[in-house]
Amino acid sequence: MAGVMPPTPKAVFAYARDQVEQAAYGLWPGAELTMGLVTPSVTSYVQQLDVAGRPLYAKLSVLGVSLVSLLRGACGDWKAVQDAQAVYVASPHSLLEREAAQLAALAGPADLHVPQVVGYGRGVLFTVPAHGPTLADLISKAPGRTAELLELVTGEVAAGLSRRGVAARVERSEIRERSITVTFLRKFSSRSRTEYLWESEHAEVLAAVVMRLRRAQRAPAPPGRAVVFGDLKPEHVVFPDGAEGRPVFLDPGLMRGRPAGDAAKLVSRTVLSLVARPPDGSKDVRAILGGIAAFAASMTARTDRAGRDAWLRQLTVLWLMDTTNILSTYLSAPPGLPLGGHAAAVTARAKVVCDMLDRSTAALLSVRDARSVWRLCLDNAAKAAAS
Numbered sequence: 001m002a003g004v005m006p007p008t009p010k011a012v013f014a015y016a017r018d019q020v021e022q023a024a025y026g027l028w029p030g031a032e033l034t035m036g037l038v039t040p041s042v043t044s045y046v047q048q049l050d051v052a053g054r055p056l057y058a059k060l061s062v063l064g065v066s067l068v069s070l071l072r073g074a075c076g077d078w079k080a081v082q083d084a085q086a087v088y089v090a091s092p093h094s095l096l097e098r099e100a101a102q103l104a105a106l107a108g109p110a111d112l113h114v115p116q117v118v119g120y121g122r123g124v125l126f127t128v129p130a131h132g133p134t135l136a137d138l139i140s141k142a143p144g145r146t147a148e149l150l151e152l153v154t155g156e157v158a159a160g161l162s163r164r165g166v167a168a169r170v171e172r173s174e175i176r177e178r179s180i181t182v183t184f185l186r187k188f189s190s191r192s193r194t195e196y197l198w199e200s201e202h203a204e205v206l207a208a209v210v211m212r213l214r215r216a217q218r219a220p221a222p223p224g225r226a227v228v229f230g231d232l233k234p235e236h237v238v239f240p241d242g243a244e245g246r247p248v249f250l251d252p253g254l255m256r257g258r259p260a261g262d263a264a265k266l267v268s269r270t271v272l273s274l275v276a277r278p279p280d281g282s283k284d285v286r287a288i289l290g291g292i293a294a295f296a297a298s299m300t301a302r303t304d305r306a307g308r309d310a311w312l313r314q315l316t317v318l319w320l321m322d323t324t325n326i327l328s329t330y331l332s333a334p335p336g337l338p339l340g341g342h343a344a345a346v347t348a349r350a351k352v353v354c355d356m357l358d359r360s361t362a363a364l365l366s367v368r369d370a371r372s373v374w375r376l377c378l379d380n381a382a383k384a385a386a387s
Contacts, residue, residue: 006073007081009336012062013038015082016045020058023124024051040340042068042329044096048129056118059125063088064095064177071334089123096125101173102252103127109165112156113248130248135266136234136273138243139291143284145243146291150266151298153237153247157262161227161254170227170254178231178253180261181217184321187328188214200331205354209324212361216317228257233269235342260311263299264318267292271381272323275353276345278385285385289378296374309370316374320360327353356384 017035024033028051036048036055045060045067062085063075075081088094100120106112115127135153139146160166176182188210200206230253238248274288296315300308330343331350339347346353360377367373 004073005077006071006334007078009071009334011078012067012070013045016060016062017047019060019122020045020047020049020124023119023122024049024058024126026121027119027126028052038338040338040343042066042333042337042339042343051126054118055129056126057115057129059096059099059127060123061095066329067337068329068333071337072332085123094123095175095177096120096123098173098175099252100125102170102175102254105166105169105173105254106160106249106252109163109169110160111163112160113246114252115248115250130238130240130250132238132240132248133242134235135237135239135247136270138239139234139270139288140273140279142243143279143287143291146270146288147294147298148291149243150263150270150291150295153232154263154266154295154299156247157229157232157249161229167227170256174255175230175253176255179255179257180264180318180322180325181258183325184213184217187325200328200350202331202350202354205358206324206328209320209354209357209361212365213317213321213324216361216364217321225256226259228255228259228261229253230255230257230261232262232265234266234273235269258314258318260299260315260318263296264315265322267296267315268319268322268326271319272326272346272353273342275356275381275384276342276349282386285382289382293375293378312374313370316360316370316377317364320357320364320377323353324357327357352384352387355387356380 021033021035024031031052034050036050039046039048043066045062047058049056049058062070062081065075069075070081075084091097097120100117103114103117106114107116115130117125117127119126133141135149138149229249231251232249236250238250239245240248270288270292274285279285296312300311303311327346327350330339330347333339333343359380363373363376363380367376
């Protein structure tokens with residue numbers, strides 16, 4: 001925002017810590033409180049803490065926008081942000097109040113395992129930690145089980161979200177902010193796209209990628225607006241009892257969305273991790289990408305050819321959109337905002353990721369057959385992991 005002095009990371013983090021403390025004391029008066037580490041994030045403020053001997057996570061969202069956008073001045077100066085936040089947290093439609101409602105719906109009618117919500121106040125959501133390997137960890141440890149693990153996760157989610165009473169609960173608390181397409185259009189509209197592109201050394205390539213994806217996004221999509229998890233990332237799926245136990249699902253973004261949305265985010269983030277931190281052997285790369293291919297085939301095994309092709313094209317477009325979304329967020333993170341290990345690894349390999357996106361989005365517009373485009377994109381991911 002021109003002429004605005006953006007909030008500083010130091011000011012935002014001090015404010016967030018104070019809000020977490022006040023919310024905890026408000027919910028548990030007189031309890032002994034120990035503040036722990038802040039989890040690096042480009043979206044919300046997340047802090048570990050201990051309340052009367054009980055470990056918890058506290059999450060605070062400032063105005064429902066990412067920390068990157070906030071720190072770049074998208075919501076005005078610091079005084080304007082604080083004034084707006086006071087109104088925002090009092091709203092029943094604030095992001096984390098909706099997330100609390102979604103966690104209740106997932107634990108209730110959906111019968112899925114999610115972190116227990118123990119309190120909400122002053123815009124801060126408190127949950128019990130879920131410990132164990134993530135889906136990303138399991139795939140890295142056992143590449144040959146990639147298809148099996150992806151099918152297990154999407155199958156459990158689909159079964160839960162299709163249960164009676166879930167859709168009605170979701171419609172009262174949708175989190176459309178976490179939609180791949182909504183995020184892409186918000187970031188790369190004609191008014192805002194320069195903010196995310198031109199300051200990067202990869203601006204020229206990313207501009208071409210965005211242009212192609214905007215064209216591809218206008219193509220007809222498969223019918224249907226099913227309830228989807230919305231933010232189904234490998235790091236948001238935790239297995240406390242190992243791969244043989246039921247997973248715990250973190251950070252939902254439930255909404256009505258495109259059928260391929262959840263699969264696309266899983267594919268996008270799995271491939272991005274593979275490219276950012278390639279395994280030592282090419283055998284593991286082939287196993288993971290082969291597993292992704294088998295997973296996609298299983299998702300449409302009972303669909304006719306036209307339906308399979310439409311779903312596969314949508315999966316490919318959403319995969320590349322999501323990768324573009326998160327890469328641009330990482331690249332535009334301001335100095336002073338701590339990046340987690342994954343974000344730092346992606347940023348260090350940004351040129352490789354951009355080259356993969358460049359080749360893959362070019363194929364989207366030049367190759368008409370959906371299965372051929374899909375295979376080309378997987379080949380491009382293999383080349384990126386090997387480079």
